Amino acid sequence: MSVMVVAAPGAEAAAAGLAAHLQARQGSVESRRFPDGESYLRLRDDVAGHEVVVVSSLRDPDPQALGLWFLAATARELGARRVGLVAPYLPYMRQDARFQPGEAVTSGLFARFISQQFDWLATVDPHLHRHASLSEIYTVPTRVVASAPAIARWVQANVPAPLVVGPDSESEQWAADVARRVGCPSLVLAKTRLGDRQVEISLPDARAHAGRTPVLIDDIISSARTMAVAAGRIRESLGVAPVCVGVHAVFSPDAMQVLQEAGAARVVTCNTLPHPTNGIDVGPELAQAVQDLLRG
Numbered sequence: 546m547s548v549m550v551v552a553a554p555g556a557e558a559a560a561a562g563l564a565a566h567l568q569a570r571q572g573s574v575e576s577r578r579f580p581d582g583e584s585y586l587r588l589r590d591d592v593a594g595h596e597v598v599v600v601s602s603l604r605d606p607d608p609q610a611l612g613l614w615f616l617a618a619t620a621r622e623l624g625a626r627r628v629g630l631v632a633p634y635l636p637y638m639r640q641d642a643r644f645q646p647g648e649a650v651t652s653g654l655f656a657r658f659i660s661q662q663f664d665w666l667a668t669v670d671p672h673l674h675r676h677a678s679l680s681e682i683y684t685v686p687t688r689v690v691a692s693a694p695a696i697a698r699w700v701q702a703n704v705p706a707p708l709v710v711g712p713d714s715e716s717e718q719w720a721a722d723v724a725r726r727v728g729c730p731s732l733v734l735a736k737t738r739l740g741d742r743q744v745e746i747s748l749p750d751a752r753a754h755a756g757r758t759p760v761l762i763d764d765i766i767s768s769a770r771t772m773a774v775a776a777g778r779i780r781e782s783l784g785v786a787p788v789c790v791g792v793h794a795v796f797s798p799d800a801m802q803v804l805q806e807a808g809a810a811r812v813v814t815c816n817t818l819p820h821p822t823n824g825i826d827v828g829p830e831l832a833q834a835v836q837d838l839l840r841g
């Protein structure tokens with residue numbers, strides 16, 4: 546099987562890493578904007594007969610979505626055998642219901658858009674909230690990589706006597722998984738979201754864990770309000786600055802400052818989106834997922 550990895554604009558480093566793991570060729574893509582803002586895209590290598598793997602970094606999905614379609618459609622027109630998408634961070638997973646009349650349920654609409662362009666999808670810990678699995682909204686084969694093994698390896702190597710803390714009930718799944726792998730206790734806080742950038746968090750009695758280093762783990766750090774409020778509560782209760790671990794470093798412009806002001810001891814993220822805090826490599830697990838999909 547002949548595999549060619551191509552980078553959507555902005556995902557060149559991630560594509561190079563994946564190509565190295567897969568021992569596959571990386572195809573070159575030329576991209577630029579015309580003066581009127583339209584995209585120019587050119588696949589510089591012959592993709593005919595290849596399994597084409599498009600790698601995309603979808604922090605800011607809207608301006609990139611049309612380019613993804615152009616890439617996938619062009620690869621197909623030029624004879625690619627199949628075209629798969631590796632989106633280590635899968636966007637549009639949060640608006641998964643019509644909370645107000647007339648709202649667009651963008652998780653389903655984005656899933657339909659991707660499923661129409663690509664033959665398969667690989668991602669890392671998607672924000673599954675009211676959906677039990679991606680197959681409820683994606684109609685193509687998907688593989689989900691769990692970040693917990695990589696996070697647990699990092700915690701074991703970097704944090705003595707850790708206490709894994711999930712900031713809300715949804716984070717319990719991976720907080721418990723990481724704690725079990727590390728062999729340390731875990732704690733889950735209770736969060737109420739009041740707005741896009743406002744949350745309230747309450748903490749159970751944590752005095753039994755005095756002397757441990759709290760490690761807050763969440764899937765997304767976006768405005769960082771969840772992490773920051775949780776970090777503040779933990780500091781008040783345990784008197785220790787927590788280590789903050791995020792899977793997806795979405796980071797709005799002021800997020801890092803918010804975390805520093807909240808007294809985070811250290812901020813580390815998985816490399817699903819490029820960010821200076823990337824310190825946990827999920828590349829090997831992602832490459833394994835892609836290999837499984839290519840065999841399927």
Ligand SMILES: O=P(O)(O)OC[C@H]1O[C@H](OP(=O)(O)OP(=O)(O)O)[C@H](O)[C@@H]1O
Pocket residue numbers: 638639672674712713715738741742744763764765766767768769770771772
């Ligand atoms: O950095 P922040 O801006 O606080 O966003 C990140 C938080 O938002 C998500 O949860 P939540 O269930 O609150 O999000 P959703 O309701 O939007 O799905 C996610 O799991 C984090 O806990």
